[in-house]
Amino acid sequence: MRYRIGLDVSGGDHAPEEIIKGALLAREEVEADIVLIGVKEEIEEEASRQKIDLHSLFDVVDAPERIEMDAAPALSVRRQRRSSIVIGHKLIKEGKLDAFVSCGNTGAMVCAATLSLGLIEGVERPGIAISLPTKQGVSLLMDVGANIGPKPLHLLQYGVMASVYSQIVFDKPNPSIGLLNIGEEASKGSDFSKNVHRMFTASALNFSGNLEAKRMFQGASDCIICDGLIGNIALKVSEGCVEVMAQFTKDIIKKDPLAMIGSLLMKRTFSKLKKKLDYAEYGGAPLLGVDGISIIAHGSSNSRAVKNAVKVAAKELNRNINKEIKRKIDEVCQDSRIREMLTV
Amino acid sequence: MRYRIGLDVSGGDHAPEEIIKGALLAREEVEADIVLIGVKEEIEEEASRQKIDLHSLFDVVDAPERIEMDAAPALSVRRQRRSSIVIGHKLIKEGKLDAFVSCGNTGAMVCAATLSLGLIEGVERPGIAISLPTKQGVSLLMDVGANIGPKPLHLLQYGVMASVYSQIVFDKPNPSIGLLNIGEEASKGSDFSKNVHRMFTASALNFSGNLEAKRMFQGASDCIICDGLIGNIALKVSEGCVEVMAQFTKDIIKKDPLAMIGSLLMKRTFSKLKKKLDYAEYGGAPLLGVDGISIIAHGSSNSRAVKNAVKVAAKELNRNINKEIKRKIDEVCQDSRIREMLTV
Structure with missing residues (x-):
């Protein structure tokens, strides 16, 4: 059976152009049918602009309404049923x-x-995971914003889901799990983090303890677990930091002719660096925990990022990630030490 | 009257060498006596190594005990009375x-x-403030780790203290205050952040609303307020991010001879960039709220960073920052709208 992967043509800063280009790229690399979902006329117009024979390549589903990037989530989902x-x-x-x-x-x-x-x-709760480039390759940060007031059990479950995802998508045999915190010792952080630390320690997971934010990019843990507020801020700070460094570098170069020549010679270096830092490279952010495969790609995704997100969806399907998550959640949460902690 | 500023010669990754060098630099730029505090023999040894006439330049106070960088804070302060x-x-x-x-x-x-x-x-609580380089110059982030389970009132007071510090140390006439949060709208974030948002909005402070982490480095707010856990993580993520970008760049250059030449031509650019990103440049992190002037410089401070921290201490003293903090805390917290919120 061939899988059918839906792709939203209405969402993103570079829709519809980059989405359709991404769909074309994905078609060549992924064994699945791609279904374009969006405003039908818009999709057809863009396809003719790109001179592609739309209906021979893709199924198209008309979704005449559009949820804007900054719309109130719950309200728009309730009201815009045809989005x-x-x-x-x-x-x-x-x-x-x-x-x-x-x-x-x-x-x-x-x-x-x-x-x-x-x-x-x-x-208990879904969470968003995102792949970060590190010195060792890639780590998964979860949650980055789905759940901003979690309970300790939610974070334990994020540990389970992130580790299953790392196994399946990054082929890591026994991913380690770190808890993003203010210091490395078990006694560090808020009461909440101490509880989470205790729960992970008691679990059968490959828990490597607290992880200081500074070491996040060193690849010290395969999975980095935190509440959605902290994860979101960690993610956005790193985005802002990369952006401002690029800006500062440009400002300095402008005033220095030698550096300008240097920067030309380093053009390839900078584009490689950009590619390495671009987490779109790693395939979007899966929403883990929901009973189906839903992947949130970055708003600014280009065609390559779209393609990578579709590839990850296919990988999750091929390996039946949700069945594995269910099995592992059962195993970890049914453990008597964890159940004891939950009844206290 | 000449101020007397104490400088810890026992603390920091590059103690005692860089501390004493920093003291020498500070002596030339600051109108104050500098008192070196540390293990006396160690100070004397280092001074003779640097060939300086120690006792004609500085007062020395012997502190034979040493609190290590990773020691448990409360315990070591209680036990090491001679540190x-x-x-x-x-x-x-x-x-x-x-x-x-x-x-x-x-x-x-x-x-x-x-x-x-x-x-x-x-x-109500002290907090640590740190200066961040931004596209507009510099912003102050507070708290970065003194208070990891604050009440909304603590954050309001951090807003007051950060704004007084920005006025006095950065000469900003009416500093704006942003609340670090997951999104810009008032409705975003946890219940805690919503309460803090309401309190700032009701106050007489120059509150500019929520600030998304991505915009932290754009200089959108002069003061960026958050709880100590989030602030610490934001700070450490940005440090880690700068470090990993430097590492990635080096790795790429190694494999590309043209880029290697380019990087030589850009050497000055990189050192300027490093200087711009180095928050030690901006004078250490004041511990605001305590009834005295106490400044925490980065563990990895070099002599210039030490000098800048001493300069900030002198500026705080000259402008009597704590008197101004007291006045402004009274003004903001005695406001009837704030008092009403606190009695609810």
Whole structure:
């Protein structure tokens, strides 16, 4: 059976152009049918602009409404029933799609996925995971914004899901899990982090203890777990930091002719660096815990990022990630030491 | 009257060498007597190594014990009464010093300062502020780790203190205050952040609303307020990010001879960039709210960073920052709208 992966053509800063280009790239690398979901006329117009024979390449599903990037998530999901984000998830629920990928409104994605698909049995909250480039390769940071007031159990479950994802998507045999915190010792951080630390320590997971934010990019842990507020801030700070460094460098070069020549010679270095830092490279941010495959790609995704997100969706499907998450959640949460902690 | 500023010679990764070099630099730029506090023999040995006439330049106070960088803060402050960090703050309390600067254990600094000096009348909790380079110049981030479980009132007071510091140290006439959060709208974030947002909005402060982490380095707000856990993580992520970018760049250059030549031509650019990103440049991190001047410089401070921290201490003294903090805390916290919120 060939999988059917839905792709949101209405969402993202570079929609529809880069989305359709990404779909074309994905078609060549992924063994799956790609279903374009968006405003039909817009898709057709863009296809003719790109001179492609749309209907021989893709199925198209009309979604005449559009959830804007900055719209209030819950409200728009409730009201805009004919938007790509709502339709995409509904089609998964109805068995007409196997996965959905969107560069659109993150909050609306979380909301629509949770409402339409529900959660994997045993999972308490969904979370967004994101891949970070590190000195050792790549680490997964979770949660980066789905759950800003979590309980310790939610974070334990994020540890389970992140580790299953790292196994399946990054082929890491026994991923280590670190807890993002203010210091390395078990006694560091808030009461909340201490509770989470205790729970991870008691679990059967490969827990490597607290991880100081400074070491996040050193690849000290394969999975980095934190609440959604902290994860979001960690992610956005790193984005802002890269941007401002590029800006500062440009400003300095402008005043120095020698450096200007130097920067020309380093042009390839900078583009390689940009590629390495670009987490779109690693395939978007899966929303883990929902009972279906839903992937949130960055709003500024280009065609390559779109392609990579579709590839990850296909990998998750091929390896049946959600079945594995369910199995592992059962195993970890049914452990008597964890159950004891939950009844206290 | 000449101020007397104490400098911890025992604390920091490059102690005692860079500390004493920093003291020499500070002596030339600051109108104050510098008192070196540390293990006496060690100070004398280092001075003779640097071939300086120690006792004609500085007063020396013997502090034979040493609080290590990774020691448990409260415990070591209680037990190591003859350490530089404990003695430095005790001398302020006794009126024998006007300020104390250390590159040592941050937690021990917070602990010793709070115990010895107490808090400025009206202030509920001390906080650590740090200066960040931005596209517009410099912004102050507070708190970066003194208070990891704050109440909304603490953050309001951090807003007051950060804004007074920006006025006095950075000569900003009416500093704007942003709340570091997951999104810009008032409705974003946890219940805690919503309460803080309401309190700032009701206050007489120049509040510019929520600030997304991505915009932290754009200079959108002069003061960036958050709880100590988030602030610490934001700070450490940015440090880690700069470090990993430098590492990635080096790795790429190694494999590309043209880029190697380019990087030589850009050597000055990189050192300027490093200087711009180095927050030590901006004078260490003041511990605001304690009833005295206590400045925590980065553990890895070099002589220039030490000098800048001493300069900031002198500026705080000249402008009597704590008197101004007290006045402004009274004004903001006695406001009927704020008092109403606190009694609810």
